[in-house]
Amino acid sequence: xxxxxxxxxxxxxxxxxxxxxxxxPAAFYLITFLFVVLxxxxxxxxxxxxxxFPTLATAGxxxxxxxxxxxxxxxxxFVIVGTPLELVAGLALAMLIYKPFxxxxxxxxxxxxxxxxxxLVTATxxxxxxxxxxxxxxxxxxxxxxxxxxxxxxxxxxxxxxxxALSVAMIGKIWRDVPISMLILLGGINxxxxxxxxxxxxxxxxxxxxxxxxxxxxxxxxxxSVLLLRSIEMWKxxxxxxxxxxxxxxxxxxxxxxxxxxxxxxEHEAAFVALVLVGCIVVSVAVFMFLVDIVRRMVSDVR
Amino acid sequence: MSxxxxxxxxxxxxxHKVIDKLDxxxxxxxxxxxxxPSGCGKTTLLRMIAGLETxxxxxxxxxxxxxxxxxxxxxxxxxxFQSYALFPHMSVKNNIVxxxxxxxxxxxxxxxxxxxxLPLLGLEGLENRLPREISGGQRQRVALARAxxxxxxxxxxxxxxxxxxxxxxxxxxxxxxRVHRQVGKTIIYVTHNQAEAMTMSERIAVMNAGHLExxxxxxxxxxxxxxxxxxxxxxxxxxxxxxxxxxxxxxELVLNSEIGLLEIDETRKDYLRNFSGxxxxxxxxxxxxxxxxxxxxxxxxxxxxxxxVELIENHGDRSFVLGRFENGLPVRFMAANDSDYRTDAxxxxxxxxxxxxxxxxxxxxxxxxx
Ligand SMILES: Nc1ncnc2c1ncn2[C@@H]1O[C@H](COP(=O)(O)OP(=O)(O)O)[C@@H](O)[C@H]1O
Ligand SMILES: [Mg+2]
Numbered sequence: 001x002x003x004x005x006x007x008x009x010x011x012x013x014x015x016x017x018x019x020x021x022x023x024x025p026a027a028f029y030l031i032t033f034l035f036v037v038l039x040x041x042x043x044x045x046x047x048x049x050x051x052x053f054p055t056l057a058t059a060g061x062x063x064x065x066x067x068x069x070x071x072x073x074x075x076x077x078f079v080i081v082g083t084p085l086e087l088v089a090g091l092a093l094a095m096l097i098y099k100p101f102x103x104x105x106x107x108x109x110x111x112x113x114x115x116x117x118x119x120l121v122t123a124t125x126x127x128x129x130x131x132x133x134x135x136x137x138x139x140x141x142x143x144x145x146x147x148x149x150x151x152x153x154x155x156x157x158x159x160x161x162x163x164x165a166l167s168v169a170m171i172g173k174i175w176r177d178v179p180i181s182m183l184i185l186l187g188g189i190n191x192x193x194x195x196x197x198x199x200x201x202x203x204x205x206x207x208x209x210x211x212x213x214x215x216x217x218x219x220x221x222x223x224x225s226v227l228l229l230r231s232i233e234m235w236k237x238x239x240x241x242x243x244x245x246x247x248x249x250x251x252x253x254x255x256x257x258x259x260x261x262x263x264x265x266x267e268h269e270a271a272f273v274a275l276v277l278v279g280c281i282v283v284s285v286a287v288f289m290f291l292v293d294i295v296r297r298m299v300s301d302v303r
Numbered sequence: 304m305s306x307x308x309x310x311x312x313x314x315x316x317x318x319h320k321v322i323d324k325l326d327x328x329x330x331x332x333x334x335x336x337x338x339x340p341s342g343c344g345k346t347t348l349l350r351m352i353a354g355l356e357t358x359x360x361x362x363x364x365x366x367x368x369x370x371x372x373x374x375x376x377x378x379x380x381x382x383x384f385q386s387y388a389l390f391p392h393m394s395v396k397n398n399i400v401x402x403x404x405x406x407x408x409x410x411x412x413x414x415x416x417x418x419x420x421l422p423l424l425g426l427e428g429l430e431n432r433l434p435r436e437i438s439g440g441q442r443q444r445v446a447l448a449r450a451x452x453x454x455x456x457x458x459x460x461x462x463x464x465x466x467x468x469x470x471x472x473x474x475x476x477x478x479x480x481r482v483h484r485q486v487g488k489t490i491i492y493v494t495h496n497q498a499e500a501m502t503m504s505e506r507i508a509v510m511n512a513g514h515l516e517x518x519x520x521x522x523x524x525x526x527x528x529x530x531x532x533x534x535x536x537x538x539x540x541x542x543x544x545x546x547x548x549x550x551x552x553x554x555e556l557v558l559n560s561e562i563g564l565l566e567i568d569e570t571r572k573d574y575l576r577n578f579s580g581x582x583x584x585x586x587x588x589x590x591x592x593x594x595x596x597x598x599x600x601x602x603x604x605x606x607x608x609x610x611x612v613e614l615i616e617n618h619g620d621r622s623f624v625l626g627r628f629e630n631g632l633p634v635r636f637m638a639a640n641d642s643d644y645r646t647d648a649x650x651x652x653x654x655x656x657x658x659x660x661x662x663x664x665x666x667x668x669x670x671x672x673x
C-alpha cells in the first residue's frame with residue numbers, strides 16, 4: 001500500500017544512504033585537508049598582515065623578491081634535470097635485476113636500503129662527505145686514496161657555490177629515492193611475458209634491440225608513473241637542499257625561510273610561494289603527461 | 304643444408320635431469336614431431352635447439368655445424384611459441400617484419416616477403432590490427448608468418464595448435480601441412496596430442512620423462528611399437544595390456560594369458576620358441592579386437608574370448624566399447640554400430656594373433672622389435 005511508504009520517508013532514504021558510510025573518513029579527509037587547507041592558503045596568499053583582502057600586494061612582494069626568482073629557476077632546473085636522472089638511474093638498476101639470478105632477492109633488498117635511511121641522515125652524511133676541508137670527496141679528488149688519481153690541488157667548497165650545492169642536494173635526493181623508481185619500473189618489466197624476449201632473440205634481436213623494441217615500449221606506463229610521481233617529489237623537495245644548500249633556496253626551502261627567518265613578517269608571502277608551488281606542480285604534471293605521450297608515439301611504432 | 308643432429312644431449316635443472324642422453328637426427332626438409340605427455344621435456348628440448356636454454360651435455364649440429372654455443376640470435380632458427388609471444392604493442396605487419404628489420408633488410412625486400420607470406424597464411428587485410436584485435440587462429444597464423452618470413456633453416460613449433468578449438472585446429476593442421484609442402488622447411492613440431500602427430504609428421508619422436516622411446520614413421524609406430532609406452536601413447540583409444548606367459552602346449556606355441564590361451568601367428572612362432580616359459584605383457588589395440596558376429600571366416604591365428612559389455616560410447620559410424628573379460632580384466636575395443644551388442648550383454652570377440660604385441664614386463668620393451 002501507498003500509505004506505508006509515506007509514513008517513513010526518512011527511513012527509506014536513510015537506508016539508501018547507509019551503504020555510503022564507509023566513505024565518511026575519506027570525505028572528512030578531503031574536506032579537511034584539501035578544502036580547508038587550500039582555501040586558507042588562498043586566503044593567506046591574497047591578503048596582507050594589515051588585513052587587506054583580497055589584494056595582489058603579497059603576490060607583488062613575492063614576484064619582486066630576488067630570492068623568489070632565483071628559487072623558482074633553481075627548482076625548475078632541479079625538476080628538469082633530477083626527474084630524468086632518477087628515471088635513468090632507476091631503469092639502470094631495474095635492468096640489472098629484472099632477470100632471476102642467484103641471490104637476486106638479496107641484491108634487490110640492498111638496492112632498496114637507501115629508502116630506509118631517513119633523508120636527514122643521508123643529507124648529513126653528504127654534508128660531511130662534501131665538506132670544504134677534510135671532506136671525503138675532496139680527499140679522493142686530491143689523490144689521497146690509491147684508487148683515484150690526483151685531479152685537484154686545492155679543496156673545493158662544494159656547498160659554497162650555488163650550482164655545486166644544489167647538485168649535491170640533487171645527488172642526495174636521487175640516491176635516497178631511486179629505489180622507488182626502480183621498483184615501479186621493475187614491476188613494469190616483470191609484467192612483460194618473458195617469451196617476448198625469447199621470441200625477439202630467435203628473430204635476431206640483441207640485448208640493445210630487445211631493450212629498445214620490446215622493453216621500452218612496454219614499460220611506457222611505468223615510465224609515465226615515474227615521471228609524474230617523481231617530478232612532484234622533485235618540486236616539493238625540502239630536506240636535501242635545506243641541509244646541503246642552505247643559502248641557495250628552492251621553492252620548498254624558501255617557504256620555510258620566509259616563514260621562520262624574518263620574525264614571522266612574511267607569513268603571507270610564504271603562503272603565496274606555497275601556492276605558486278602547487279601551481280607549478282599542476283602545470284608540470286600536464287607538461288610531463290604531454291611529453292610522455294610524445295615519447296609513447298616515438299618508441300611504439302604501433303601501426 | 305639444414306639437417307639437424309642431436310647427439311647424447313642432456314639438460315639438468317639443478318639435480319633434476321630433464322633431458323637424458325637423447326639422440327635424434329632430422330633430415331633437411333623433414334617434418335618431425337616430438338610427441339610425449341606434458342612435462343616430458345619437449346619444450347626444453349626445443350628451446351635447447353633454438354638456443355634459449357644451455358646444453359648441459361652432448362652435441363647439437365645444425366646444417367653440419369656444431370651449434371652448442373651459437374647464440375639464439377645467430378642460429379637461423381625460427382620458433383613459434385605456445386603462447387605465440389606476439390608483440391602486443393606492434394601491428395600484425397610490424398610483428399611479421401620485426402626480424403627482417405632487426406636484420407636491416409631493405410624496405411623493398413621486406414615488402415616482397417610480406418606480400419608472399421600474407422596470402423600464404425590468409426592474413427590479408429589484418430596488417431594493421433594489433434594482436435589483441437584478432438582471433439586466436441589468426442594470432443597463430445601471424446606467429447607462423449613471423450617465423451616463415453625469416454627464411455630459417457629450421458622451424459620450431461611448440462604446441463602451436465593447443466589453444467585452438469577442434470574445428471580450427473583441424474583447419475590449421477591442414478594449413479601447416481600445405482605450408483610445409485610449399486616452403487619445404489625442416490620443421491620440428493611439438494605436441495602431446497598423438498592424433499596431431501600421426502596426421503602431420505613424416506617421423507615422430509616419442510618422448511617419455513626426458514628420453515626417447517621410439518623414433519619412427521607414424522605407420523611404423525602404430526604397427527610396431529618398440530615399447531609399452533609407445534603402444535599406449537600412440538593410437539586412440541590406448542592399447543589393452545594383458546599379462547601372460549609364452550608356453551608350449553602339445554608341441555604348439557601359445558600365449559597363456561590371464562584371459563585364456565591366445566593364438567600367435569605362424570610367422571612369429573619359430574622365433575618365439577626361444578622365449579618359452581617367459582612372462583610377457585600382450586599389447587592389443589582396441590581396433591584389433593573384433594566382434595565374432597561380424598566375421599564369417601576364421602583364421603588360424605584368431606582366438607575367441609568372451610567378455611561383458613559395460614559401457615558404449617557412440618562415435619557415429621563406430622562405437623568405443625568398454626568391457627570386462629571373464630577374469631575381471633577391463634578391455635577397450637571398437638565395434639561397428641550396425642552389429643549386435645548392448646550394455647550388460649555377453650559377447651564373443653576375436654583377437655587376431657598377428658596383431659598382438661609382446662612386451663617384456665621388466666624392461667617394457669617389445670621382445671620382437673629390436
Ligand atoms: N626453468 C625450469 N626450472 C626447473 N624445472 C623446469 C624448468 N623448465 C621446465 N622444468 C621442468 O622440466 C620438465 C620438462 O618441462 P617441459 O620441457 O616444459 O615439458 P613439456 O614441454 O614436455 O611439457 C618438467 O618436469 C618441468 O617441471
Ligand atoms: Mg611444453
